Amino acid sequence: xxxxxxxxxxxxxxxxPDEHRAWVAQHKTxxxxxxxxxxxxxVGEYVKDGSLVACGGFGHIRxxxxxxxxxxxxxxxxxxxxxKTAVHDxxxxxxxxxxxxxxxxYAFGHELRGLSPASRRAAESGxxxxxxxxxxxxxxxxxxxxxxGLPFIPSRVMLGTDTLARSSAKVIEDPFTGKxxxxxxxxxxxxxxxxxxxxxxxxxxxIDGITxxxxxxxxxxxxxxxxxxxxxDNDVIRQSPQDTIIPYYLVDAVSEVRYGAHPTLMPGHYYFxxxxxxxxxxxxxxxxxxxAYLDRYVHGIDAFETYLELIGGDEQLEYLRQVEHLEAxxxxxxxxxxxxxxxxxxxE
Amino acid sequence: xxxxxxxxxxxxxxxxxxxxxxxSVFVGxxxxxxxxxxxxxxxxxxxxxxxxxxxxxxxxxVLPISVGDSRTFHRAVSASSMHDVMxxxxxxxxxxxFLGAAQIDRYGNLNxxxxxxxxxxxxxxxxxxxxxxxxxxxxxxxxxxxxDPRRFVDTLDFVxxxxxxxxxxxxxQAGLPAxxxxxxxxxxLGLFDFEETTKQMRLVxxxxxxxxxxIQDATSFELIVPDQVPTTEPPSRLALETMDDIDxxxxxxxx
Numbered sequence: 001x002x003x004x005x006x007x008x009x010x011x012x013x014x015x016x017p018d019e020h021r022a023w024v025a026q027h028k029t030x031x032x033x034x035x036x037x038x039x040x041x042x043v044g045e046y047v048k049d050g051s052l053v054a055c056g057g058f059g060h061i062r063x064x065x066x067x068x069x070x071x072x073x074x075x076x077x078x079x080x081x082x083x084k085t086a087v088h089d090x091x092x093x094x095x096x097x098x099x100x101x102x103x104x105x106y107a108f109g110h111e112l113r114g115l116s117p118a119s120r121r122a123a124e125s126g127x128x129x130x131x132x133x134x135x136x137x138x139x140x141x142x143x144x145x146x147x148x149g150l151p152f153i154p155s156r157v158m159l160g161t162d163t164l165a166r167s168s169a170k171v172i173e174d175p176f177t178g179k180x181x182x183x184x185x186x187x188x189x190x191x192x193x194x195x196x197x198x199x200x201x202x203x204x205x206x207i208d209g210i211t212x213x214x215x216x217x218x219x220x221x222x223x224x225x226x227x228x229x230x231x232x233d234n235d236v237i238r239q240s241p242q243d244t245i246i247p248y249y250l251v252d253a254v255s256e257v258r259y260g261a262h263p264t265l266m267p268g269h270y271y272f273x274x275x276x277x278x279x280x281x282x283x284x285x286x287x288x289x290x291x292a293y294l295d296r297y298v299h300g301i302d303a304f305e306t307y308l309e310l311i312g313g314d315e316q317l318e319y320l321r322q323v324e325h326l327e328a329x330x331x332x333x334x335x336x337x338x339x340x341x342x343x344x345x346x347x348e
Numbered sequence: 349x350x351x352x353x354x355x356x357x358x359x360x361x362x363x364x365x366x367x368x369x370x371x372s373v374f375v376g377x378x379x380x381x382x383x384x385x386x387x388x389x390x391x392x393x394x395x396x397x398x399x400x401x402x403x404x405x406x407x408x409x410v411l412p413i414s415v416g417d418s419r420t421f422h423r424a425v426s427a428s429s430m431h432d433v434m435x436x437x438x439x440x441x442x443x444x445x446f447l448g449a450a451q452i453d454r455y456g457n458l459n460x461x462x463x464x465x466x467x468x469x470x471x472x473x474x475x476x477x478x479x480x481x482x483x484x485x486x487x488x489x490x491x492x493x494x495x496d497p498r499r500f501v502d503t504l505d506f507v508x509x510x511x512x513x514x515x516x517x518x519x520x521q522a523g524l525p526a527x528x529x530x531x532x533x534x535x536x537l538g539l540f541d542f543e544e545t546t547k548q549m550r551l552v553x554x555x556x557x558x559x560x561x562x563i564q565d566a567t568s569f570e571l572i573v574p575d576q577v578p579t580t581e582p583p584s585r586l587a588l589e590t591m592d593d594i595d596x597x598x599x600x601x602x603x
Contacts, residue, residue: 057416058401058414058415058416058430059401059414059415059416060413060414060416061401061414061416061417062416083475085416085477104474104475105475105476105477106474106475106476106477106478107474107475108472108473108474108475109473109474111377111413111414111415112377112378112413112414112599112600113413115473115474120471120472123469123472124468124469124470124471124472126468130466130472133461133475133476133508134476135476135477135478135479135480135481135484136400136430136434136476136477136478136481137430137434137437137438137478137480137481137485138476138480138481140430140431140434141431141434144431155438156438156484156485156523156524156525157434157438157480157481157484157485158476158480158484159484159510159522159523159524160507160510160513160518160519160522160523160524161457161480161507161508161509161510162461162466162506162507162508163461163475163476163480163507163508163509166466171523174523179520179523180521180522180523181523182523209418209421209427210401210402210403210416210420210421210427210428210429211402211427211428211429212401212402212416212429212430213429213430213431214429215429215431216429216431265414265416265417265418267418267421268418271418272413272414272417324418326409326410329597330410330413330597330599335597335598335599338598338599338602
């Protein structure tokens, strides 16, 4: 079959499906065994210097920040990150020097809050190299191909653009329609970090609300480190098996970390901590600020509870719960700035 | 019955007017969200709002900060996944998609990736996100962005998202879904569409107090300008009050 176009981006995370099957056969147990451990031990065991890492959730939603902080604490280096709408996680991992290569669907921004000072600095100075571009749908379909155990999956996005030219995709003539079709290579991250609402000790996990890309990403992962708001009895899972997004055999480690997604949003539990995100955005304008932030909130913090005290403890966590449930108004430093500036103009 | 309005409110009002009842729209954060919510609360109560993270048909209570925010699936018909909504777009279920950009050219191609050389950019922007997907797969895309000579450019630094590429037939030739592409561009100065035979940007309406010369001065390529160009209707009092309700904190609209 003729290849019409080959994207020039670096191909990362790809394996021949037979090689992956053999890896799974050797490394992924089908035993129903207790996988509870600490985040420290899970990150220590599975995240290596040079690993390809992806985070579940999306942007500032349901990101396993407890695991992200642990990667920084353990000073992992030369990590390549899947920038699949990677926002706070990528910004802080790049700023901390853990990530020096990234494939980008969306990174370097904080949505409405503005651009990321620290990771943009790193991208523009070359400290963090963008190795390929892709779109959001393109990335999640890379994970879908991996989840299906396929070498690639066809799609009709990215065609005709520089996004495709800088991606690792190829274009061929579709043998059915005769039209050009793009082939997205499967992506199997070495390690995926994911935060869920509940899991049993074996790793059977349920997510409330939108699942975003996590159904596919959990199945694409070679190693899946899971943090959960609560560990529940296996019987709780079996009472509503239709809610299980991630069955146990995909999971390598489970840790109960309440508020483990803070300062990102956990649907039904707590809203974005805009004070904290705002503090990061302010401090990360300089390298000194980044160091000060990491000293205060990451390095030397041996328990997640200590971190939660530092960000305002029970009072702040209760406020975030109220905002999530529309019981308290949203306050945010970036919002105050915006409100101060943008009212001007015409007359009816 | 006069009431002051700001450019953001005018843009959101014009955008909302493009959305018909019983159609579907792929929405991002910020102004597109205001436009879709305004349409839903005025002339298009059955507008189907879809978010890329998986929220389908929500009754959005207050403006979400993120396209994955809990508000994007509040009282929704489905809390689904990106695979589901992107597949629905690819299969033809999504009528409209909103996009913003750092640069646009005459064919409606968009750049949200870099200014300067890709290997060592002067400015690094977030990249495609879902923009390329929306621009590839929705039937009609509506672009909302600021207009000035650095943004309305002759040649993009990077084509992140396809418009009409290099002209008529180019999308189909590249393999993109047939009969899709940019539909309208809304800026602080005016409203634009794409002329049928050339697929090049054409002025459709001018906002109050703006001249054709203002618009040409803010554009680094040659615009198609018809002899008669109507003036945009300013936002009604009802529309402005509804926008106050939608964005009570002034997150997007300002206070």
